[in-house]
Amino acid sequence: MKFGIVGNRSKFELPNVVQRLVSTLQQCNVEFIIDEEIVELLESKGVRLGALQTGKYEECVRGVDILIALGGDGTMLSAIRSVGAAGTPILGVNLGKLGFLAEFAPDELKSELERVIAGNYIIEERLTLEAVTPSLPGQVFHGANDIVVDKSRSARVIDIETYINGVFAVTYRGDGLIISTPTGSTAYALSNGGPIVAPAANVIGITPIAPHSLSGRPLVVPDTDVIRVIARATTNEILVSADGQEAGILEQPIEITIKKASHKMKLVKRIDRSYYDVLRAKLMWGRDARSA
Template sequence: MKVIGLLVNHTKPMAKDVARRLIGIIEKNGAIARVDETTAAVIGRIDLLLPQADFADQVDLLFVLGGDGTILGFARKFAKTGLPLLGINIGHLGFLSEAEPQDLEESVKRVLEGNYCLENRLMLEAQVERDGQVIYEDLIALNEIGISKDRFGTMVTCRLFVDDMYVDQYTGDGLLISTPTGSTAYSLSCGGPIVSPHIDVMLITPICPHTLHSRPLVIAADQEVRVEVSGTHEEMVLLVDGQDFRTLENHDIIRVRQAPYKTKLIKWRDREFFDVLRRKLHCAP
């Protein structure tokens, strides 16, 4: 019997009602639902309580109720476990989600019948060195690692190396190191290319560079990126998926490589990446 763990973003207005409906459908179809302490209390189902720390050992897959940011957060938390995630969009864009609230019945049936495929999404791992010491490590991202100024009107300089080979120096608002999943996020708005999630590469995209020649780069996933940063106002930050922020100082060194594990996303076989791209980003009718 399948055991499905629910991960719910309770800041979303629809979260409580959708969670209740989803649990009813799961149970009606002969599976078991498990929820954490917050969700159990909110929906009044203490009988379903299972701490998130125990999900890895006691559930078969995860349903994530929220938007893209919710999926990013839980992907970073659960990728090491190898548990597949199905995104159910109760946010805005929902680019990473595969299901909508109106599709709950069909979505549950598809999952229980095994009528889906798994996409293994590349993740990044970063660390920060200062004066020869590692001060931040095990920073994991599904979308991107960003290096940015922390104040309007200032600039940050990033010296870029790939596998210890000097590439270029970028002065502007910062630099992004992204996965193919992140190619449709912040990197896209900075002029980076859209990359199919089925290939393992890393993207390096300057953020508002103060030059005429700076262009995005695509490198192999097994290469290591090193960035040396400096800024006249020393107000710089490292961003992990736009959710986790770390303060940077002059001459800090950021190293980025592919993580040793991937996020497993549940996807429907009849839903192609470029169809989703057109629909979600309004690229074409």
């Protein structure tokens, strides 16, 4: 088994966590490669890790059995994008605030790594999305959480015609539209009133952003459906993003087609920790504030 190690170099805890991680892997006599920029950061702080196999970020992501991503959910999403169709399983260590995707805490890193090395873990496969638009020919955008059509910098609402498998469904009028995976149901979609969807569900969520109508409700469709949206605005620009990364500010009207991607993301998970455990711990799901 070979591990790759990448991380968010802006995180204060990173040097300490990397030292503990490297020590554990060496004690277990496991092969690994670490992002050379992380090593350079530690050396600039006077920390010497000794002789290690280092490489560029891309080398750490490909050609390994498991990728360890140190950071928050942004770091995880970046790692998922980089892995792409290669399908390398990702083990996320949370150095951020919420860390819904990066489920392992730094203080459990040693014990969990030993479990993983011993084979006591599961790999959870999750749906991802892909989107194309005639406005940007030849480009395909991938989202582990979501694809978002937004009104950009304008204060005015936009109209978004929504088609399912070529059949007109509804026109949403508001600030935008979120097309989300089950994983993304606890991200931006949740903040806009979308439902929480278990990650194993084979569905895609469609959630309006600040709909200018009492009847503008979220919609859940099978992941075999193809969603096409046509967005129009009184101003000239509409923003399209994938997992919070700007794909482009496009002149309207724009047309985008979103569907299930051909590849899935793979996350390393504990055998004894369920999705609902994570919901309760990180989103305080079901907690009664009156009893706090």
